[in-house]
Amino acid sequence: MITIIFIFLAIPILIFVGLLLLRVRSKKLLMGIPIAVLCMPIVFGFGIYLARTPIQQGKFLADIGPLLSLIFPPDDLYKALAEEKLSQAKSIYVLNISHKYVGNHGISIIVPSSSGPDFKNKEPLKVTTRFFKGGKITLESNQSGSQFWGNNEYGFDYSSYTVPRDLPVSEPLRVEVTIHGDIDAFLKQNKAARVAVKKMSDE
Numbered sequence: 001m002i003t004i005i006f007i008f009l010a011i012p013i014l015i016f017v018g019l020l021l022l023r024v025r026s027k028k029l030l031m032g033i034p035i036a037v038l039c040m041p042i043v044f045g046f047g048i049y050l051a052r053t054p055i056q057q058g059k060f061l062a063d064i065g066p067l068l069s070l071i072f073p074p075d076d077l078y079k080a081l082a083e084e085k086l087s088q089a090k091s092i093y094v095l096n097i098s099h100k101y102v103g104n105h106g107i108s109i110i111v112p113s114s115s116g117p118d119f120k121n122k123e124p125l126k127v128t129t130r131f132f133k134g135g136k137i138t139l140e141s142n143q144s145g146s147q148f149w150g151n152n153e154y155g156f157d158y159s160s161y162t163v164p165r166d167l168p169v170s171e172p173l174r175v176e177v178t179i180h181g182d183i184d185a186f187l188k189q190n191k192a193a194r195v196a197v198k199k200m201s202d203e
Contacts, residue, residue: 058102058169066103066202077101082175083110083196088184095175097197099163104200106160107177109145111190112153124189125181129159131167132174139166155193160200 048055048064052072056065069077082095086109099105107129131139145156163169177195187193 056101058164062102062164062169065101069101069103070202074101078199080196080198081105083194083198085192085194086179086183086187088187091179091183093177093179093195095177095195095197096172097175098172099167099169101199102163102169103202104160104162105167105198106200107141107158107175108148108155108196108198109158109193110153110155110196111193114152124186125156125179125183127158127195128178128180130176130178132176133168133171138173157200 048068049072051061052068053074055061056069056074058065081097081099084093084095107127109125109127125145127143127145129139129141130137139161141159141161143159145158148155148157161167167173175197179195
């Protein structure tokens with residue numbers, strides 16, 4: 001960041017020196033051109049800020065959407081796209097989603113807890129995920145889970161993917177999540193656990 005700022009400051013100075021070497025004597029040109037060049041990144045940055053929401057939603061310049069989400073995170077950025085409470089009698093969960101923002105996403109098993117994480121096993125359950133668009137499988141994943149913990153919850157992240165590289169943004173999708181393992185034992189240790197499709201960090 002310091003290097004970028006230095007470059008932005010150095011360019012107008014170099015232009016000013018270049019104008020002097022070219023024997024430009026107009027004060028308006030000597031002052032106006034460097035100032036205009038100096039202001040261009042500021043104007044560009046302000047324009048990007050004003051357009052941050054459609055960029056974050058992948059409507060244009062989608063490649064910088066994840067960066068803007070890190071700098072200016074929307075209030076609902078990490079709100080689950082869909083979720084369902086785990087049940088002892090159920091191993092397959094079908095969720096309907098539509099990605100709102102570009103960037104990293106994933107499947108998580110989330111456990112509410114005000115007393116911090118309570119990891120009984122490193123990976124108590126395994127998860128297989130299939131994404132459908134119009135009845136056709138567009139992405140299938142069978143990844144190992146990784147632990148996480150945050151404010152009043154902890155859990156396991158599975159099946160990470162990136163939007164729009166792996167799956168589209170703003171299009172209806174059906175997600176089929178299959179839980180493998182002893183759900184009964186897991187729920188005894190991790191009450192009120194739920195499976196969710198959500199936005200992940202872009203760091």
